Amino acid sequence: MKIISSQGNNPRAAGVAFVINKDIAIHRGIITHEIIPGRALLISIPWHANLMLTILNIYAPNSPLDNENFWKELNQAFNTNPFPYPDILLGDFNMVEDAIDRLPSHNDNPNTRNALFEFRTQMELIDGWRTYNGNEKGYTYTQKPNMIRSRIDRIYSTNQIFNTATDWEINTSPIDSDHCLTSVRISNPASPWQGHGRWKLPLFLLKNKDFQNETRSLALQLNKDITTTKARSHSNNPQILFKTFKDQVKELAITKAKTAIPKITKKLIQLKQEHKLIINNPSLSEPQRIAQAGPINDQIEQLEKKKFQKAKNTTKTRFALEGETISKYWSLLNKENNPRDPIFSLRKLDSNPPSYETNTH
Numbered sequence: 455m456k457i458i459s460s461q462g463n464n465p466r467a468a469g470v471a472f473v474i475n476k477d478i479a480i481h482r483g484i485i486t487h488e489i490i491p492g493r494a495l496l497i498s499i500p501w502h503a504n505l506m507l508t509i510l511n512i513y514a515p516n517s518p519l520d521n522e523n524f525w526k527e528l529n530q531a532f533n534t535n536p537f538p539y540p541d542i543l544l545g546d547f548n549m550v551e552d553a554i555d556r557l558p559s560h561n562d563n564p565n566t567r568n569a570l571f572e573f574r575t576q577m578e579l580i581d582g583w584r585t586y587n588g589n590e591k592g593y594t595y596t597q598k599p600n601m602i603r604s605r606i607d608r609i610y611s612t613n614q615i616f617n618t619a620t621d622w623e624i625n626t627s628p629i630d631s632d633h634c635l636t637s638v639r640i641s642n643p644a645s646p647w648q649g650h651g652r653w654k655l656p657l658f659l660l661k662n663k664d665f666q667n668e669t670r671s672l673a674l675q676l677n678k679d680i681t682t683t684k685a686r687s688h689s690n691n692p693q694i695l696f697k698t699f700k701d702q703v704k705e706l707a708i709t710k711a712k713t714a715i716p717k718i719t720k721k722l723i724q725l726k727q728e729h730k731l732i733i734n735n736p737s738l739s740e741p742q743r744i745a746q747a748g749p750i751n752d753q754i755e756q757l758e759k760k761k762f763q764k765a766k767n768t769t770k771t772r773f774a775l776e777g778e779t780i781s782k783y784w785s786l787l788n789k790e791n792n793p794r795d796p797i798f799s800l801r802k803l804d805s806n807p808p809s810y811e812t813n814t815h
Contacts, residue, residue, distance in 0.1 A: 489531050493524065496537055502642045502795070510540035510577075514548045518563035521549055525569035529576065542640075543579050543610040546633065551581070555605035557593060557733065558740045579610040582638055586622040591733045594624055594634040601748045603733075607636045618643045626754045628762030646798055646812035653704070656711050665710045672702050718761050725754050 487496040494512045501507040512528075515521050531537065549566050553559040561567075574580075583592070583605075593603035611619065621639040659665045676699040680692050715723075729750045733743050776783045799810035 487535075487537055489537070490524070490527060494528055494531075496540065498538060502645065505642065505644075506538075507542070507640075508538050508540045509542045509544065512543065512545035512547070514546065516548050518549070518566045521547075522563070522566045522569040525566075525573045529569075529573050532576070539577050540579070541612050541615050543574065543577065544608070544636070547606050547608055550604055550606060552584070554589065554591060555584075555593075557591070557603040557744060574610055577610075578612055580613060580616060582609050582611045582616050582619060583622045583624070583636070585616065586619075592624045592730075593733070594636055595632065596751065598632070601744045603744070607633055609636055609638050611638075611640075614643065615640055626751070626758045628758040630759075644798060646796060647814060648796065649814060655704075655707050659707055659710055659714065662710060662714055665706065665714075668706055669703055672699055672706070718757055718764075722754065722757050722761070725750055725757070729754065 483500040485498040488494075489496055489510075492513070493515075494510065496508065496510050498506045498508045512524075514524050532539070547570070549562045549570070550556055551562075551567050551570065553561045556562075592605060594605050594607035596603050605624075609622075619638050619640045621637070623635075623637050625635045625637065627633065627635050676695060679695050683690060683692065683695070729747055732738065732747045732750065735743065738746070772783070777787065778784070799812045802809050802811055
């Protein structure tokens, strides 16, 4: 989403109406500016309706002096070019702004921190994960030899994006990488209330023996109730009995789905909770946190990779079996999956002047 400001010369007011030159590549509405080759890429992508989301993806240098100059160069680029200001700034910053984001904790070079602070202040960006989680500790990079940790991978956003964003998370990467995955779920603040959508039966339950047996018992009871029903009434008829049966199966499925979590997922949840408690335990010294969290983090990495490889093998197997056979699966492989545009509001009947409703109920 492109944030529009009503304030005079603020570059945010430029919307999508900025100059397109030879340095900009366009593909299906995506507009890119390579501000610093290999280091900073500005991307504007279509979001909802006529809204654009502008993201600045960076890879900052390791050297404190080079890192400082990198932010100064970016500042200069935005001040001398008609680039739209980013709604989101993300990437590997190779530095932290606060001592809390290092283990053991210590401050980074002040000149580097000030250069980043000046840039993001001009861009009106905040550290989303830190703002959302307060003083909680979390790290995205681990130096394996000494297990020193830091949160050098971050996502910054405007206040407007932050106000409707959720799920600010740091998760272990399932592929070979010494960095964790930093993620956030963003939503258009103008979107209507849409609810949870239609519930459907989790497919893995179809192979669950307990679910099969209990559903079969409910079906047999339904058959018995229908065949023994003599006098049909509004409250006692096959249609009502069948609806009750479906409601019972749905409740059973919800209960079984909660308990039938794969063992590897259960173990991951347990290990992540233990890891979070350790690195945020004030009664432990920093060396103790490093020593205790390290082995747990290694287990999490191994299980994430195992889980990812299993899913990869399943996909590969299905493609080998059905990828060259004319079927629904084969058709969907080559079908463009366009998202549906939501209806943002409906005008209320007989409203004068017109008023609009955004709640789907």
